[in-house]
Amino acid sequence: MASKQNEKKLNSWLKFSSTRNFYPLADKMIPWFMGLAIVLTLIGLYMTFFVVPPDYQQGNSYRIMYIHVPAAWMSMLIYLLMALYAGIYFVLNVKLADMMAGGLAITGAIFTVIALWTGSMWGKPTWGTWWVWDARLTSELLLLFLYLGYISLRAAIDDPNRAAKASGLLALVGVVNVPIIYFSVTWWNTLHQGASITTNKTSMATEMFITLLVMVFAFWMYTIAIVLMRVRNEIIERERDTSWLVEELGKEK
């Protein structure tokens, strides 16, 4: 009895793994996530500029952290998420999982660029230099290269099935290597004894923490919305000859 119910539950979820059922769902979800993203960003930015006090050491320049930190977090999380979807694609052979992975890669790369860019804008007034070969900066840069490799491999292969499998394999190989790269870069930095930077870990004030949290949620909502939009476009492109899509698009007009 219970197993039958579970099976039913599973089936009702798996229903959305087909592009045909997912498309209308994505259509409904996008405005909500995008709306939330906009509202949360506005609240977060307001708090960043008007609510949180200036840092007692860094003054106002630290405020860019409220964009930098969430972007850096997202850039790493998205890579894991992308590899997870690649794994799902390999195990269950669900086309949608591959589309999700492909959509996530672009957003991940953008967040990596934002993290690097805002980081160097913060570094100039604080450390007096745009760039240092610090372990964290270097591994973030390598993460960007991994994203770019993934995106270019996808773009270079015309057949969508082969592109999906090849890039999925690359994502899985990459995710095995990410910890190795991270630890070797950390060790390399301690060996070289270059410009050693210690971020002073003073306990964060409550309002600073809340602001950061709001921005993190805003970035999450944006990621979900934009990835759904990319997946929706991908579905339209790949299934443009199917009758259900023509019907679906007709409804929208």
Added chain:
Amino acid sequence: MFSVINLMVRRDILLAVRRPQDVMTSLFFFIIVVSLFPLGVSPEMEVLRSIGPGVIWVAALLATMLSLGRLFSDDYQDGTLEQLILSPQPLALVVLSKVAAHWLLTGLPLVILTPLLGLLLGLNGDEIQILTLTLLLGTPVLILIGSIGAALTLGVRGGGVLISLLILPLFVPVLIFGTGAVSSMNAGLGVEAHFSLLGAFLVLSLLLTPWASAAALKISME
């Protein structure tokens, strides 16, 4: 099992011996890149000595990457690869033998040339010895990791440039510990840790990469 490896390695070496220019190109590339650095940076022996290990490692990395394009492409073009995939032998084993032959043809000559290039860059005897040993351990890892990229980019347009984008970030740990050994020895810290880690990379990639490359080859041949 060993007869397959034996047969594949001998076949690949024979093919390369009949057409030696392929192997020689990446070797000369290695030498030329290293000899450009004194011209580009400075002929001062002190400067060259400090950057020497890094220069040789980066040049070896680039030379390996350049030669990776040929790892599967000849067999792919004349249809041998398809037969190899269809054969009852495990594909991972075939990949492993191809990698072994490729290392003997392009990796080992790099290692043998390293002492000579080390002398050109003013490294002393101990440094040259350590550097050569790190390359001996490191070059097979480069080719093993690179075989995944070579398999993924088979028949893809712009494959040559693409493979560098896919593979170079994954080479970073090997580069770090390869060059790190020399500077660590100069700092009086001992080199065992570096060699242990390079050895660990070698064992790990020997175990895992042939499977990944075999999967990638199957994807590319579909």
